[in-house]
Amino acid sequence: MALQGVQGKKQTSSGLAPHFKRNLDTNKGNQEAATDTVDYLLPHPIWSKDEVQSVIVTHKEPEERSDKLAYYAVQMTRFGFDTFSGFSFGKRTEAKWLRRIIFLETVAGVPGMVGGMLRHLRSLRRMERDHGWIHTLLEEAENERMHLMTALELKKPSKFFTLAVLGAQGIFVNIFFVAYLISPCFCHRFVGYLEEEAVKTYTMLIQEIDDGTMAEWQNKASPDIATKYWKLQPDAMMRDVILAIRADEAHHRDVNHTLGTLNLTDQNPFPPGK
Template identity: 50%
Template sequence: MSIHSQPTVRDPTPFEINARSSDHLDVPLFPNRFNNARLDHSRDPYASTITKNSSTLPAIMNRTGFATPHNTSSRNFSFSKRTLIEQKDVFPPVSPSRAPDIQRTETAWKHPVFTEKEMEKIGVSHRETLTFSDKIALNAIRFLRWGMDTATGYKHPEEVSAGATSSKKFEMTESKWLVRFIFLESVAGVPGMVGGMLRHLHSLRRMKRDNGWIETLIEESFNERMHLLTFLKLHTPGIFMRTMILGAQGVFFNGFFICYLLSPRTCHRFVGYLEEEAVRTYTRALSDLDAGKLPLWNSGRIQAPEIAIGYWNMPEGKRGMRELLMYIRADEAKHREVNHTLGNLDQNGDPNPFASVFKDDTKPHPSKGLEGSKGEGWKREEAL
């Protein structure tokens, strides 16, 4: 009898199982900051075909079974896992054993219906600074924008001087846009929650109503989180990106908390300017998509995730990446309008016009929809 131990047999990875059961396996590779794939441009630049007999299979598989690009790049931001389209469920369903009688959990806030015509009208706008607090808010946003651009390595081709050839490292790809979206939405979901929480506590202390501000602010924070969850179905952030988001959230939450205690008006103006930048970001992404610079999104291979289809009630045939970005940009435009308007009101006495019922419906007034929206916000005499 041999005294030698038997070799350890490991379970095959999901990719190995698929490779054995089919002749070809299409693995789209999303280039990221640390793993920027240099693929053969004679084929789809975002996909690589692996045959079951290919000798390159071990070279592009890591131990987890996920596709790994061949080469690396000096462009560094995220140790993101490159995954198949929808290959990994970021939000695994609740086990039936935990809640056998529950089919699904509905959201508490139903999203208003946006028409395609209304969303197409959304554009970039800017509210001029009128007071000293406005200037403080705008300069704070410029600093935040600089920090986020530096962290994500963002530089739009429009910033390249006329006649110069844009550098490859400054070209925004699908993966780079998703990195920027995720970082932006992880920050944008903080102000509404902080403002709503502080107003809730203020209402409890004073034993008075808040006149509708709390609901709108918490719903805004919820909406931003839905943007983040949607993008997480398309891109899986790695440990470096998660660490940066953790640090940014910790600093931003505490800083915004203190600032809201000192001057809620300045904070709402700050968020209004933040949403102006968000609208500008999504408008540029849509421009790149329409110009054919994002072939993976133009190809129609990537559709809006189910979480987005259900939340925005996206109609059949209008569920591509362009439509998804249109819905999200419309949300950001609404937040821009809401916060600029709230910044014009009396912070302690005025009701929230976006949660109010008006006596005369024939006059234009703030609402949850996009009809009659104003990018620079409503003046106090108009809103009330």
């Protein structure tokens, strides 16, 4: 009874507790605006114009044997995918770009979720704190998934493509799961090199938008989901979306290369959403 009394005092006239109510009072009578204020996503960086424009292609030279193994594993994976998907041959069309983005983002969303889950279980098993890694890894996983959700607004994959994703995911999830149990440092270095390639890919896409090779996206408006997620301007175009995605990938690159150098019990230097 005492607990019910406390809850009753905390609730507002709208029937919502303050931490659920958020900014709904300022948007009364506007259901769409109220819906937009619901914070159901994990924290993630919102990039400024200067930040997205300043992203550059970088490369961390492999030092340890595990670094070299991770690097060449990524290079082999990229070569195989570019060849199998036909990305390396002929003109790169909108359909080809979307096929590449959708497939790669279904893979890129795996490491953060698997790593976060295993660290979560480790924390439970050892009954000790995780030092902030779980949040960063889960943020990364959701961020990559939002890249996928954005691309899906422009192209719906075929049943054959969906089956290919299912097979690739089934293989990659299990391989990464075992690899993370054996060597988390190797896995973070692998993701760091994978994100280096992602930055190269999106930089290439931006160049093709600018030079007219991908003229379809020069005047294509940003999907609504992307505008809301990255808090873009209402008149944002696909180029602005790709700039934000590239900034995300550069951030994941730097985060994973950093985590790959830390001990498992070191404090995560990246605060939530940073």
